[in-house]
Amino acid sequence: MKFLAFKKKYIDVKLILLLAGFYTLFNLVYFLKLAYIRAYASKEVLTPWSDIIFHNLIYDWFIVVIYMSLIAVSTKRLLNKRYSWYKIFLLHTLFSILIGFVIRFVFDVQGILFGRMKFSEYSFKASIDRMMYVIELNFLIYFAMIFIIYTYYYLKQVKEAEIQRSQLESQLSNTRMKMLSSQLQPHFLFNTLNSISALVDIDTKKAQNTIADLSDLLREILYSGENYKVSLSKEIRMLDYYLNILNLRFSDHLKLKKHIDSKLLDRLVPALILQPLIENSVKHGYSYRHTTLVINISILKKNKFLILKVANDGKHLPQEKLNIFEKGVGLKNIRDRLFTLYGEKAKIIIRNRKEKGVETIIKIPISQTH
Template identity: 60%
Template sequence: MGLSKLKEKYIDFRLVLLLAGFYLMFDIVLIGKIAYLQTFREMEAENFIWSKFLLHNIAFDYVIVLSYMTLIAISTKRFLNRNYSWVKIIIIHTIFSLLIGMVIRFLGDLYSLIFGRLNLEDYDIAESIYAFVYVIDLNFLIYFAMVFIIYTYYYLRQIKVAEKRHSKLESQLVTTRMKMLTSQLQPHFLFNTLNSITVLTDLDPAKARDTIADLSDFLREILYNSDNNRISLEEELRILEYYLNILNIRFSDHLKIYKNIDEDLLQYRVPALLLQPLIENSIKHGYSYDHTDLEIKISVYREAGSIVIKVENNGQSLVESHSHLIENGLGLKNIHDRLETLYQESYYFNISNKEDGSGVETIIKIPAQR
């Protein structure tokens, strides 16, 4: 991992600057207090030297605290990413709030010993502990004030990221519905479907009415329903059924579709309008002069903490790579973009030839979420 990526992943310099500004204000208030006490309250200044105070008590302390809180900010980001419980987070921060006083005291004593401000013979561990305990409440308050800033910063940033993701998903879902509608309204689709309905009107009027209803319901779902970016698997399968019914009429005995669905997953949520483009892609690439009869199998099952969606066909093999298909297929690219927006890196999407050469399989793995 490069240095720039490492910084981007673990260190947010705007947050570091925010913490630096907060602690700088604290030091400014401290300097103002001392100046006021010296001027108006005749604070004893016999052994008080401003240069030493600014160098040792402000600059030295400032660097230690800022460095320590930068490490806390990095740790906090990891806590949030790993979804630690609040009880565990509070306990950890309470321990860290005590450690910051110990760290300052230890480094301060070490500094004094190294640079001769304090002789080893004169060093009193009891006095050092007393100095630590004397300001323990102040260190505790300062620490949690800065932790509050850290959590507020990350929380506000997460809200902005979530708003951008939501807006992007809304746009992608609308694009998906429009592309699907445009695809299905192509003349060959409508003409073939309407021709099939015309033939069925004389041969099987009931089936003709059912096909009209399926076409109407399918287009209605694309246009008006499924406004959520994720819907239950049960609802997704219901929408798909309208499309499959139309395909069965159009392709008659040349297309067989099988489904193997784990019913325990019906209430789990999946990206809306996900399956139809996968079926459409299987038909588009599966049929050929050597493959006039096509079988498609749709499988949905659970694997560890993921839902696996697999669409297989026994059609012609692919000559293009997965990445090339994504780049050149509008429906597939939209699926890829939506999965990336919804799940970041927590998903798997791949289209490839089967290992035994019997066709093509599309596999999608997403987190199992209700």
Template identity: 55%
Template sequence: MTFSTLRKKYIDWKLVLLLCGFYLLFDVVMLVKMVYMRTYMAEGGKEFDWSIFLVHNVLFDYVIVVSYMTLIAISTKRFLNKNYAWSKIISIHVVFSILIGLIIRLIFDVYSILSGKVDVANYDLRETVNAFIYVLDLNFLIYFAMVFIIYTYYYLKQIKEAEKRHSKLETQLVNTRMKMLSAQLQPHFLFNTLNSIAVLTDIDASKAKDTIADLSDFLREILYHSDSSKISLDEELRILDYYLNILRIRFSDHLNIVIDIPDHLKVKQVPALLLQPIIENSIKHGYSYDHTNLDIEVSAKEVDGKLEIIVSNNGVTLDKKHGELMKEGVGLNNISDRLKNLYGNNFYFKIKNNKTGAGVQTVIRIP
């Protein structure tokens, strides 16, 4: 494995920049403190050399700490990949937190000796140990603060990656379920329409041919939109028109269907093949011996930023609740499932009796 590959695998430059930024902030706070102390708290004595302080105590320290913590970040990633026990990880970091102080102290001592500022013969190991012990607690806190940043960074990164995978799986699941529901729905259309054609064949062959043509166009539209979970309301109405032509021929003057939808709403997106099963349900349950002529109106309006579609009729009123109807009809239950897949709980779907006491209305409200 090449160095470039290893670098990409183990070094996350965003994390390195985050660590650099954190320690830079620490150094800025320290500099502000030193300026204040030298200005208001210094009581004379040995002259303070700012150049030595900035180079030795800030610049060298910064480079050493950031480099060291970059190595810790690489080690941490390996710890996470290998799933080490937390007791082992904490023990390792405690040792590393002590080592960083020793490393910084030794590098400073070596530099002082090489630069001639400290004579080897006069080197005092006790002074080095005392300096190390003096900042031991501070080094410990800084180290674990940066380790906390490292673990938080990797943890949040893992969460985001898990969310992306989860979102992708949900999308795949929704698409698969939509296709399954669509496959369930299309034969439902086909069987009912073919039954209508069979009846028309004995009554009027010419109308039967027209109905077959409408069915052909209708199926072509279904196939064209087979991979579309949502289409514009205008496209939905165009597809619906082929089905309505079949209904008008079959029911002749006993069925009147009115579409009342403003043009500006026709660009709104709706679930594909939404209206057909609702109208079919209105016809199926609307006719009776007392209601031989059926009027169906399809209307739409915008309510609180949502699209509200209402399909109402003047036929037989309901004697069952909405939940019971959902259990009985494949088409209606299919609509409910598709709305839930597309909008979660952010939709409204209700079948209820008209307030006038005559007929039923189906109300759908979607974003």
């Protein structure tokens, strides 16, 4: 299992085939050059073609392709760990020299094993001399293949970013439409408008504020742009419009408490992520035995992660409904967006609390500020 996970994360078969194809082309050019020299230029005693093909080209091809495949894997790990560029350059310079030692060592061992050279005749100095004779060629070949590796990873990253952007646009659009649909449902508008109507003669100012909240809420959903992430302060501001309307609708039957670290207000969070959690708490929290509801919204930092938690003290969810985010459009959309934005680093958990109520926890890496 660990090998399969490593292979999926670091080993790219297409890249290895690309490197093998490049070095095959290089060897083909070298072979054609050698054939021309042997036919038209050289008058010396020539090495048999069988030795050149099998003992030079084929062995050399396998050594270089295997070595560069390992370099491709190492490069992917270096990129994932975000090493500085000068450290990466120094490492590759070292590897470009090391490849000559590797090739020479394998050739010497192969020569001894197949009887082309006696061990007693082996000279380390002569081996180093032969390596130094082609060191600049090894250097150029190595960095040519490194250029292929980095270009491949860059183009792949650009393609993945474009796919991610397309997915996020679709997911964010679905979120907006879902939220807009839920707010435009007749019962929501009728209840809100009836509450406003009842307030007009009793508390004109509060009625005006509620109209403003409803207007601002719908405006934020419709016209807040296609930003995939927004500052936490902006997300809280939009949430407040919704919470104000909920407070009006449910009056004394709903209490909303917020515990938000003010130092995190400029951090980035996925747009429109909190309201569906509140909506879900209201929808599933009330019951005949739970006619009042307290919803706690807490946002804090833990290590390098941002923790967003929405908890209520209403009824427990049956076990079969705890995977509601797999079925419900709103929460499933949140899960999909989190995966698109952060991959496996993001987590979403829905669980019953010990005594009563349900809590939803979202854990995301802390994003850089604007």
